[in-house]
Amino acid sequence: MNTVLPPDFSSRILPILLTLLFSLSVPALAEKPASQPGTIVNTPPDMTYFALEGDTLSSIAKRFTDKSSNWATLGKRNKIANDRAIPVGSAILIPLELLPEEASVAKVVALAGLSTAKKIDGTETAIALGDILTEGNRISTGKNGFLSIALPDESRISIPSNSQVTLAKLRMTKYTKSPRTEINLMQGRVESKVSPLHSNKGRFEVTSPLAIAGVRGTHFRVEINDDGVANEVLSGGVAVGKKEKPNALLLPAGKGNIISGAGVGKAIDLLPVPVLTDNFQLQSKPTIQFSVVKMNGAQAYRAQIASDASAQNILMESRITSDRFKFDGLPDGAYFTRVTAIDAAGLEGLPSIQAFTLKARPEPPFNVQPKAKLRAETVNFVWTEAADALNYRLQVATDAEFKHLLIDQADITAVQYSTGKLTNGNYFWRIATIARKAGLTDQGPFSDTQSFSLFPPQAMNPVTDTGDNLLSFNWPSEPGQKFLVEIARDASFSSLYLSENLTQPQISIPRPDAGVYFIRVKATDADGYVGAFSATQKVDIFTRWVSGSGDPVNSTGGVIRPNF
Numbered sequence: 230m231n232t233v234l235p236p237d238f239s240s241r242i243l244p245i246l247l248t249l250l251f252s253l254s255v256p257a258l259a260e261k262p263a264s265q266p267g268t269i270v271n272t273p274p275d276m277t278y279f280a281l282e283g284d285t286l287s288s289i290a291k292r293f294t295d296k297s298s299n300w301a302t303l304g305k306r307n308k309i310a311n312d313r314a315i316p317v318g319s320a321i322l323i324p325l326e327l328l329p330e331e332a333s334v335a336k337v338v339a340l341a342g343l344s345t346a347k348k349i350d351g352t353e354t355a356i357a358l359g360d361i362l363t364e365g366n367r368i369s370t371g372k373n374g375f376l377s378i379a380l381p382d383e384s385r386i387s388i389p390s391n392s393q394v395t396l397a398k399l400r401m402t403k404y405t406k407s408p409r410t411e412i413n414l415m416q417g418r419v420e421s422k423v424s425p426l427h428s429n430k431g432r433f434e435v436t437s438p439l440a441i442a443g444v445r446g447t448h449f450r451v452e453i454n455d456d457g458v459a460n461e462v463l464s465g466g467v468a469v470g471k472k473e474k475p476n477a478l479l480l481p482a483g484k485g486n487i488i489s490g491a492g493v494g495k496a497i498d499l500l501p502v503p504v505l506t507d508n509f510q511l512q513s514k515p516t517i518q519f520s521v522v523k524m525n526g527a528q529a530y531r532a533q534i535a536s537d538a539s540a541q542n543i544l545m546e547s548r549i550t551s552d553r554f555k556f557d558g559l560p561d562g563a564y565f566t567r568v569t570a571i572d573a574a575g576l577e578g579l580p581s582i583q584a585f586t587l588k589a590r591p592e593p594p595f596n597v598q599p600k601a602k603l604r605a606e607t608v609n610f611v612w613t614e615a616a617d618a619l620n621y622r623l624q625v626a627t628d629a630e631f632k633h634l635l636i637d638q639a640d641i642t643a644v645q646y647s648t649g650k651l652t653n654g655n656y657f658w659r660i661a662t663i664a665r666k667a668g669l670t671d672q673g674p675f676s677d678t679q680s681f682s683l684f685p686p687q688a689m690n691p692v693t694d695t696g697d698n699l700l701s702f703n704w705p706s707e708p709g710q711k712f713l714v715e716i717a718r719d720a721s722f723s724s725l726y727l728s729e730n731l732t733q734p735q736i737s738i739p740r741p742d743a744g745v746y747f748i749r750v751k752a753t754d755a756d757g758y759v760g761a762f763s764a765t766q767k768v769d770i771f772t773r774w775v776s777g778s779g780d781p782v783n784s785t786g787g788v789i790r791p792n793f
Contacts, residue, residue: 233723237437239345240718241448242328254698257624257721259762262410264277264279264320264574265279265318266279266280266281266282266317266318266688267279267281268410269404269405271405271407271602272322273325273430274324274326274430275322275324275325276293276322276323276325276328276404277305277320277321277322277323277417278293278320278321278323278407279318279319279320279321280315280316280318280319280320280321281317282317282318282319283314283327284314284315284321285312285313285314285315286300286301286303286304286307286309286312286313286315286321287312287643289301289303289321289323289328290302290303291648292329293323293328293404294323294327294328294329295329295334297345299327300312301312302324302327302646303321303322303323303405306322306323306324307322308320308578309791311398317576318356325405325407325430326401326430326775328402328404328405328407329402329405330400330401330402330403330409331400331401331402331403331481332363332364332400332745333380333381333399333400333401333408333409334361334362334363334366334381334399335362335378335379335386335396335399336359336360336361336362336378336379337356337357337358337359337360337361337362337376337377337769338358338377338378338379338385338542339359339375339376339377339536339537339541339542339543340356340358340375340376340377340647340741341369341374341375341542341543341544342370342372342373342374342375342386342390343355343370343371343373343374343376343377343691344356344368344369344371344374344376344388345368345369346360346362346366346367346369346651347364347367347369347448348366349365349366350533350667355378356368360394362378362397362399363396363496363615364396364397364399364400364563365395365396365397366396366397367393367394367395367396367455368388368389368393368394368396368561369392369393369397369773370388370392370417371390371391371392372390372391373545374390374544375387375388375389375390375543375545375546376388377541377542377543377582380399380408380410380424381401382406382424382431383424384408384410384421384422384423384424384433385421385422385541386412386419386420386421386422387419387420387422387425387541387543387549388417388420389417389418389438389533389543390414390417390546391416391417392417392418392419393413393414393415393416393417394412394413394414394415394419394753395412395415395570396412396413397411397412397436398410398411401431407426407430407431408426408432408433409431409432409754410431410432410434411433411434411435411436412434412435412436413435413436413437413643414435414436414437414451414453415438416439416450416453417452417453418450418452418453419435419450419451419452420448420449420450421433421435421444421447421448421449421450421451422448422539422541423446423447423448423465423600424446425445425446425662426444426446426632435449435451436472436602437451437453437458438453438458438469439457439458439471439489439490440457440458440460440469440470440472440488440493440513441469441470441471441472441475442460442467442468442469442771443467443468443469443475444465444466444467444468446469446539447462447463447464447465447466447482447760448463448464448465448481449461449462449463449465449467449480450463450577452575452577454575454773455575455720456487456488456489456574456575457488457489457494458487458488458489459485459486459487459506459574459575459576459577460480460485460486460487460488460577461482461484461501461517461577462480462481462482462484462732463482463483463577463579463580465481465482466479466480466481467479467480468480469486469488469493470488470493471488471492471493473495473655473734474493474683476594477493478493478495478496480496481496483498483579484496484497484499485497485499485576485577486576487574487575487576488609496759497576498572499572499576499578499579500524500526500527500569500570500571500572500576500577500578500579501524501570501579502578502579502580502581503524503527503530503569503570503576503578503581504519504521504522504581505520505521505566505568505581505583506519506521506522506523507630509554509566509583509585510583510584510585510586511585511586511588512585512586512588512589513588513589513674513675514589514674515557515558515559515589515590515592516555516556516557516560516573517534517555517556517557517585517587517692518553518554518555519532519554519555519566519568520552520553520554521552521553521568522552523552524570526570526572526573526597527570527572527578528548528550528571528572528573529548529549529570529571530547530550530554530568530569530570530571531546531548531549531568531569531571531577532547532549532554532556532563532566532568533545533546533547533554533566533567533568533584534546534564534565534566535564535565535566535740536564537565538564538581538584539563540567540582541584544559544564545559548571557572559587560587560758561587561588561590561711562586562587563584563586563587563760564584564585564586564587565582565583565584565585566585567580567581567582568580568581568583568585569581570792574793583776585671588673588674589673589674589702590673590704591615591616591617591662591664591666591672591673592616592673592674593615593659593660593661593662593665593673593674593675593676594597594612594613594614594615594618594644594660594662594675595613596612596658596659596660596676596677596679597611597612597613598611599609599658599679599681599683600679600681601680601681601682601758602681602684602754602758603681603682603683603684604683604684604685604686604687604752604755604758604760604761605683605761606649606650606686607644607648607685608647608648608649608651608683609645609647609714610623610625610645610646610647610648610658611645612644612645612660612671612676613644614644615662615664617662617664617665618662618663618664618717619663619664619665619670620639620640620641620642620663621639621642621644621661621662621663622637622638622639622641622660622661622663622672622675623636623637623638623639623641623646623658623659623660624636624637624638624658624659624661624675625637625651625656625657625658625659626657626658627655627656627657628657629657629678629680631657631659631678634649635650635656636646636648636658639647639663639672651683651757652683653683653684653685653750654682654683655669655680655681655682655683656680656681656682656683657678657679657680658678658679658680658681659675659676659677659678659679660675661673661674661675661676671711682725686761686763686764687704687705687750687751687752687760687761687762687763688704688705688763688764689702689704689748689749689750689764689766690702690703690705690767691706691766692766693768694769694770694771695766695788696771696773696781696787696788697740697781698739698740698779698780698781699737699738699739699740700737700740700741700770701731701735701736701737701738701739701744701769702735702736703734703735703736704735704763705734706734707752707754707755708735708755709755710752710753710754710755711730711731711752711753711755712730712732712733712750712752712753713728713729713730713733713734713750713751713753714727714728714729714731714736714747714748714749714750714753715728715748715750715751715762716728716738716747716748717746717747718744718745718746718747719747720747720765720767722747722749726741726746739746740770742770742771743771744769744770745768745769745770745771746767746768746769747765747766747767747768747769748765748766748768748772749762749763749764749765749766750763751763762788771790772790772791773788773789773791774789774791775792776786
C-alpha cells in the first residue's frame with residue numbers, strides 16, 4: 230500500500246518531528262528550567278540561555294563567549310553532538326568561566342582623614358566620599374586616614390591607616406555580573422567582608438609580595454608585618470599560600486597563620502573576644518576612654534572607633550600595649566568601638582564590637598569651691614564660667630550616686646550659689662552647663678563629683694574687759710589645731726594692734742589702752758585645712774583707777790572707773 234503524504238507535510242509536520250527527535254536525543258534539556266526565548270538565567274556554575282529561532286551552538290558561543298570555536302565546549306556541556314539548529318526555547322547551559330569579563334568599579338562609602346588614589350597615568354588626587362575607583366588605582370591612607378569601598382555585589386573592603394593597596398583586578402563577568410576581584414596589598418592592612426560567591430562563582434583574592442589569599446565569601450584580614458604576612462579569618466574560609474602554591478592551607482573561621490620566607494605557617498587559634506570593663510556605654514568627656522580585662526597571651530590591643538555596628542566605617546584607631554586606651558576629637562553622637570587582642574606572633578584576634586554614646590557638650594564648668602573641707606555656717610559653691618552657658622544646674626547630695634539630693638537647682642545664672650540649709654556632715658556636689666542648641670535648651674554632662682565635709686565655723690568665747698592688767702580670752706578647739714589671733718582698732722582690721730600665731734586655744738596679753746578693739750581668730754587644722762576667721766568680737770577697754778603699783782583699784786563693786 231502506498232502512503233500519500235499531504236502536500237503541506239514538509240512545512241507543517243516535519244519541524245514538529247525534528248523537534249521531537251532532537252529532544253529525545255538530548256534528554257538533559259528536558260530537565261532545564263523553562264523561560265521565554267532569548268532570556269538568560271544565572272544558574273551557577275552556568276548561565277542558562279533560552280534559544281531563539283535560528284540559534285546554533287556556534288552563534289550562541291560567538292554571542293556570549295566572543296568565540297564561535299567554543300561551540301564544541303557548549304555541545305559537550307549540553308550533550309549536543311552537532312552544531313545545528315536548536316529548537317526555539319531550548320535551555321542551553323553556558324559555563325560561567327567562558328563568559329568574557331568587563332570593567333567593574335568600587336565606590337568610596339566611608340572615609341576619615343586623608344587618603345589618595347593614584348591612577349595608571351600617574352595622576353594622584355585626594356579621595357572624597359562617593360568617589361568611584363577603577364582597576365589599577367593605587368590607594369594610600371595617611372596616618373589618620375581610613376577608607377572603605379563597596380563593590381557592586383555589596384562586598385566591602387576596609388583600608389585602615391598607613392596602608393597601601395592596588396585594585397589590581399576589578400572586573401565582573403558579562404551578563405551574570407559575577408565579580409572578579411584582586412586586591413594587591415603592598416603595605417599595612419586590609420580587611421575584606423566578601424559577599425557569598427558560591428552562587429555566582431565569583432572570585433576574590435588578596436595578594437601580597439609573599440602570599441595569596443583566595444575566598445568564596447567570607448570575612449578576613451591580611452596584614453604585612455615584620456614577620457611576613459598575617460592572615461586572620463573571622464567567618465567563612467580562606468585558602469592561603471605562596472604564589473607558586475596558592476591553596477596550601479585552608480583557614481577556617483577563628484584561625485590565622487603567618488606566611489614568611491621560610492614557608493606557610495600552621496593554622497593557630499585567634500585570641501578570643503576581649504572583654505571591656507563596665508561603664509563605657511556613656512562617655513561624658515571629650516576624651517573618651519575604654520579599658521579591657523587583661524587577656525592571657527595578648528601582647529597588645531587594637532582599638533577602633535566606628536560609626537556603624539559592623540565597624541566598617543572606621544573613624545579612629547590606636548594600637549596599645551596597655552589595657553586602657555583613649556581618643557580625642559569626636560563630636561557628640563552614637564558610635565561603636567571594636568577591640569581586638571594581638572598575640573605574640575602578631576595575629577589579631579576576634580573582635581568585640583560595642584555601642585556607646587558620647588555626650589560631652591556643652592562642657593561643664595570646673596568646680597572651684599568648696600573642696601574637701603569647710604568650716605562655715607553658709608556654704609558658698611563657686612565654679613568657673615562655661616562658654617555659651619545659658620545657666621547652670623547645681624546638685625548637692627549626701628551620697629556619691631546623687632540618689633539623695635538636698636539641692637537640685639537648674640536656673641542659676643551666676644557662677645556661684647550660697648545656702649545656709651546644710652547641717653554639719655559629708656556632702657557631694659557637681660555642676661552642669663545648660664546652653665541653647667537649635668532653639669532648645671541642652672544640658673551637658675555634670676562635672677566631676679567633688680566631696681566635702683562641713684564642720685562648725687570657728688567660734689570665740691565671749692571676750693569682756695574685767696579691768697585686770699591682763700586681757701585674757703579663749704575659744705573652742707580641736708586636737709592638733711594651730712591658731713592666728715588678730716586684734717585691731719577698726720572693724721576692717723586695717724590697723725592691727727596684735728597678730729600672733731598660737732598652738733593653744735587661748736591668749737593673755739597686757740591690757741591695751743582704753744578704747745574700742747576688734748578681735749577674731751582663725752584655726753589651721755591638723756590636716757592643713759585653713760579655716761575662715763571667726764565672727765568678730767567688739768571689746769570696749771574702759772578707763773580705770775590704778776594704784777602706785779599699777780594694779781587696779783577695787784571696791785566692793787569691782788574695779789573703780791573714773792566719773793569723767
